[in-house]
Amino acid sequence: AQKVTQAQTEISVVEKEDVTLDCVYETRDTTYYLFWYKQPPSGELVFLIRRNSFDEQNEISGRYSWNFQKSTSSFNFTITASQVVDSAVYFCALNPKSAGNKLTFGGGTRVLVKP
Amino acid sequence: EADIYQTPRYLVIGTGKKITLECSQTMGHDKMYWYQQDPGMELHLIHYSYGVNSTEKGDLSSESTVSRIRTEHFPLTLESARPSHTSQYLCASSALTEEDADGYTFGSGTRLTVV
Numbered sequence: 001a002q003k004v005t006q007a008q009t010e011i012s013v014v015e016k017e018d019v020t021l022d023c024v025y026e027t028r029d030t031t032y033y034l035f036w037y038k039q040p041p042s043g044e045l046v047f048l049i050r051r052n053s054f055d056e057q058n059e060i061s062g063r064y065s066w067n068f069q070k071s072t073s074s075f076n077f078t079i080t081a082s083q084v085v086d087s088a089v090y091f092c093a094l095n096p097k098s099a100g101n102k103l104t105f106g107g108g109t110r111v112l113v114k115p
Numbered sequence: 116e117a118d119i120y121q122t123p124r125y126l127v128i129g130t131g132k133k134i135t136l137e138c139s140q141t142m143g144h145d146k147m148y149w150y151q152q153d154p155g156m157e158l159h160l161i162h163y164s165y166g167v168n169s170t171e172k173g174d175l176s177s178e179s180t181v182s183r184i185r186t187e188h189f190p191l192t193l194e195s196a197r198p199s200h201t202s203q204y205l206c207a208s209s210a211l212t213e214e215d216a217d218g219y220t221f222g223s224g225t226r227l228t229v230v
Contacts, residue, residue, distance in 0.1 A: 033218070035218045037221075042223065043203060043205075043223055043224040043226070044205075044221055044222065044223040044224060045205065045207075045219075045221035046221075047218055047219070047220070050218050089156055091158065093218075095218070100165075101146055101209060102148070102160060102163060102173070102174075103148075103160070103218070103219060104160075104174075105150075105157070105158040107155075107156060107157050108156040108157065108158075110156070
């Protein structure tokens, strides 16, 4: 069975602060894919990043960065110099190869960035 | 511009009514999914399809049914709506291959309220 845990339910920061969202996953598969999605108040889920289990390189995209550590089964997401537009719910998701392309989502972390 | 469309965006309906939530995608994806999202944010897979005439139940038991008569169309039906069906329903699609780096593409969702 696979599981994704996002321990932080809600994080509140002031604009320009950095915020890190934790994601811990469980799977028995050696091949799997990890994702982060953003859900703004409008409701749709927006793809942010995909990482496969063989690629532990950290990634930076603008103010976003991701830290993938297989040793701790974690795939954390950091927003640097947060902005009000970053306010949203962020979901971490896992797709083990054996699951046939079905995503398992974490419970989500609501980020509130105050001006 | 969205390549996957869900209608209606919002629906308020009385108990006992039959409803169909529409989902269409223009990307030619073989795989399509329905997720139910609790008010508390968690996303649960309720139905999926790997192609025409293929439908399977997801991890969360649901009284809804789906059909896949055309590749681009994956409607969800509730024969008799109840207040417990109040939720947001998100439709998604993905390519069949593991090389689909963007993972799922999600629609904007249907917010269903049964009164």
